[in-house]
Amino acid sequence: MVNGTVVLKQGRDKNVRARHPWVFSGAVQHVKGKPQSGETVEVRAANGDLLGLGAWSPDSQIQVRLWTVADGKIDHEFFVQQIRQALEYRQQLGIPQRNSGYRLLNAESDGLPGVVVDVFGDWLVMQALTTGAEYWKHTIADALLEVIPAKGVYERSDVEVRKKEGLETTIGILKGDTPPAHIDIVEEGRHYRVDVLNGHKTGFYLDQRDNRSVLQHYAQGKTVLNCFSYTGGFSIAALQGGAEKAINIDASQPALDIAAQTATLNGFQPERMENICGDVFKLLREYRNEGRQFDMVVLDPPKFAENRKQLDKAARGYKDINLLGFKLLRPGGLLFTFSCSGLMESGLFQKIVADAAVDAGCDARILRKLDQAIDHPTRLAFPEGYYLKGLVCQK
């Protein structure tokens, strides 16, 4: 059912006609009807052309997020179709066949704004980030279980962005059984333990899967310092690839406890993994002062820039850790360095890493450029969906 019509200002229909799924409040001329938060509205150009159907979000700067640019119905069947398509894409790539943990729905880029769903073994974990996702979340949970024979759909909508939509944060079971405290998954032959109830985001950083596989190929015989390790994702890949030793540094002790369990799960001798709870910025300085050297350093920090105002500070943060990262590498060593801040563009990130190398006194080269994993696609019409970039640099 359509609950209202959003008419755009003259000349402000270009983005939507170019299939960008967001309508900003500044583009809206007027609203006909009284749509409630999350309900479906028609979007029309000033001349009356129907541009699509979307979810109404009165409290956000993004007032409509489009479900479709066609006419039609937003209902259970619509969500089933979108989910089937998303699954098919991943099946064609062999992702569910080789991984019991993967991203099934990547929001806008899978045609479902605000809807993130990760699969972890027999459970699905959903984030409803927008009013539309919130309004339909039970329907989406039903549709998910129709397409995927899972034991339950668990919601991890404990994310600050919901506040911009006028929504509270929320956690809990949407459908089926509550997941156990730990779910063990397989990722390209590596075993991981995931805490979907209390872990970060939906429990695990699936977006680094392909990059972990890349690192695995370089790891034979190496000593790896894995900074911002979370549950040791890159370290397990390194050890699987034959690394002698991997050292995790993270600020979260619960994450490191899981890392230690994960080493055992993969059958590695416990002494091949060291887990250090602390501040990366501080510890890297200490290691530099002690003159320590590693064959590989991984830098995968959290998002440093939430908005444009924080970009300068973020740039200084990246520069700082990358400079220290280069210093801690032995000559010929590899730096795997990442930025998951969408606002930090690839070119700028590369420049910051280049500056860091110069300041560290080394003439490094890029061996490879890295991206978010292929189950996190980016729609061309929605460049905002691209956020994770990385460089493999050799000192």
Ligand code: SAH
């Ligand atoms: N590389 C990980 C994901 C990293 S997410 C993987 O592949 O799974 C970023 C991590 O940085 C989080 O686990 C967070 O606890 C940690 N963190 C944030 N600030 C930190 C700091 N100053 N020092 C150490 N760890 C930090």
